[in-house]
Amino acid sequence: LKSGFKSYLIHKRILNAGLKNAIQKLELKLEGNEPVSKLSALEKCLVLLLKAVVAGVRLVIIKDISNYLSAAELVLFHKLIRYYCGEGLSFLYICNHHEEAFQICDRIALMENGKIIKVLDHKEFTDDKIKPYCKDFYDIKNPETKKVHKKKILQLQNISTGHIRDLSFSVEKGECTVLLDMNNTILMDIIDLMNGALTPVSGSILLDGEPYLGKKPSYALKKGVCFINEYPLQTMVFKDLGYFENLIFLLNRKQWNLHLRKRLLWSIAQEYMPMVGESIHVKEVSALPPAVLYSMIYNRVHLYNPKVVFCIQPFSGADMYLRMHIIYLIQELKKKGITVIILAVSLSDSLVVADRLMVIENGQLSKDYDSSKFIWFRS
Structure with a gap:
């Protein structure tokens, strides 16, 4: 609902019209009368994002979204983020893996013990730039499994x-x-x-x-x-x-x-x-x-x-x-x-x-x- 909405009664027709207007440029389908319990994980995230857009917020914080969405859904959600970035909305994308951040962010702040230790611009999104801050992780070796009987x-x-x-x-x-x-x-x-x-x-x-x-x-x-x-x-x-x-x-x-x-x-x-x-x-x-x-x-x-x-x-x-x-x-x-x-x-x-x-x-x-x-x- 828009901020100027004055009525005490909210009709589904008005809500569905508002939803249709909000998603018409997204090339996605979302049925306004569908119970939330039946929505997919991506659709639930879309609903939350649309709530923020309609409410006129200027910053959306997203945390550990890849733990919730599948790989295919994450690609679509990243497209939504890019679209709304183009509309002037800002996102703070919190995740625990630089490879995920590389896919969507314009800048990355590396944090340790509550402090920012390095800020990377988009042109610096390479493994070589990350390695000095997580060298121990890159040094991990996976011992080969011995398959003697292949049971x-x-x-x-x-x-x-x-x-x-x-x-x-x-x-x-x-x-x-x-x-x-x-x-x-x-x-x-x-x-x-x-x-x-x-x-x-x-x-x-x-x-x-x-x-x-x-x-x-x-x-x-x-x-x-x-x-x-x-x-x-x-x-x-x-x-x-x-x-x-x-x-x-x-x-x-x-x-x-x-x-x-x-x-x-x-x-x-x-x-x-x-x-x-x-x-x-x-x-x-x-x-x-x-x-x-x-x-x-x-x-x-x-x-x-x-x-x-x-x-x-x-x-x-x-x-x-x-x-x-x-x-x-x-x-x-x-x-x-x-x-x-x-x-x-x-x-x-x-x-x-x-x-x-x-x-x-x-x-x-x-x-x-x-x-x-x-x-x-x-x-």
């Missing part, structure tokens, strides 16, 4: 759901595979299939050569399937438990010989002490820094030693140093022989640690790349 640990065969269309792929034991969902439609279905919340319309799943018939989350854990959620500090830290109790949380689901319990717990403490230090004795985990808590969560999975772990958008909300730490933690899972499947809507830094990339478009497997082809995505 298939997970197989999806002609799976169909509400969003998945006749999807088939296999993942080999011990490798790290990225599933890149270009349309941001199937990741939730994959998660629900594996934790038993969703039954496929057709097709079958094999885990380690056996039919996988998950009907509840406890089945997944029993069969050796774990999940590390997006933003795990919000959902996977038990603040009423100490660090060690958090670390061994999954072991309580296993049947241990009670006579060995004290000896077992002592052995675990001795094994993980060199990795986590004195934090293992902390009783109040809420005060621990994010990197320590991430270590606790990933080491919980490392200790449980599942066959497969699904990491959901593992780099969401993480700064450069935390991303480096997460990469190290994923590499530690790989060293133990745990198969890692990264579910993502954007590549972020997934390829730094991955052995394979599978691209999913419109619910189907579109492309499959091994690590020798990753250079295509970095050029």
